[in-house]
Amino acid sequence: MEYKGETIGKTAMDRKLALEIIEDVIEQPNCEVLVSGEHTSYIKPKSQEYYYRMTKVVNYHTTLVDKFTDIDDKIREQGNEERRNHHGISS
Numbered sequence: 001m002e003y004k005g006e007t008i009g010k011t012a013m014d015r016k017l018a019l020e021i022i023e024d025v026i027e028q029p030n031c032e033v034l035v036s037g038e039h040t041s042y043i044k045p046k047s048q049e050y051y052y053r054m055t056k057v058v059n060y061h062t063t064l065v066d067k068f069t070d071i072d073d074k075i076r077e078q079g080n081e082e083r084r085n086h087h088g089i090s091s
Contacts, residue, residue, distance in 0.1 A: 010038070012074040022068045034060070037073035044068065 002008065018035070025031050032050045035042040040063045045051040054060045065071060 010074075010076060012076055015075060018075040019069060026068075033068065034062075035068055035071060036076040037063075037071065038076070040073075042068065042071050042073075 022033050022035065025033050026044075032046060033044065034054065039061070041054070041060045042063050042065045043051070043054055044065050044067070045054070051064075054062050
């Protein structure tokens with residue numbers, strides 16, 4: 001979490017556990033995955049509607065990935081408000 005440009009808190013998840021959870025969720029129909037990194041949220045949208053919602057409606061700073069295992073970033077635990085990229089507090 002950043003405040004006035006300074007990182008004031010962050011919690012990384014165990015990478016192996018995070019990737020196991022991601023794989024389980026991806027296998028579920030009608031479920032999408034958003035992985036929070038240090039300065040971006042990683043997505044691999046199954047639908048154009050999800051891509052549009054994350055990038056245009058809720059305005060998350062997103063990076064598209066082919067595989068979540070390719071993420072070279074710590075996978076973070078955080079709440080939804082921390083992912084917004086145009087409001088006072090951002091990730």
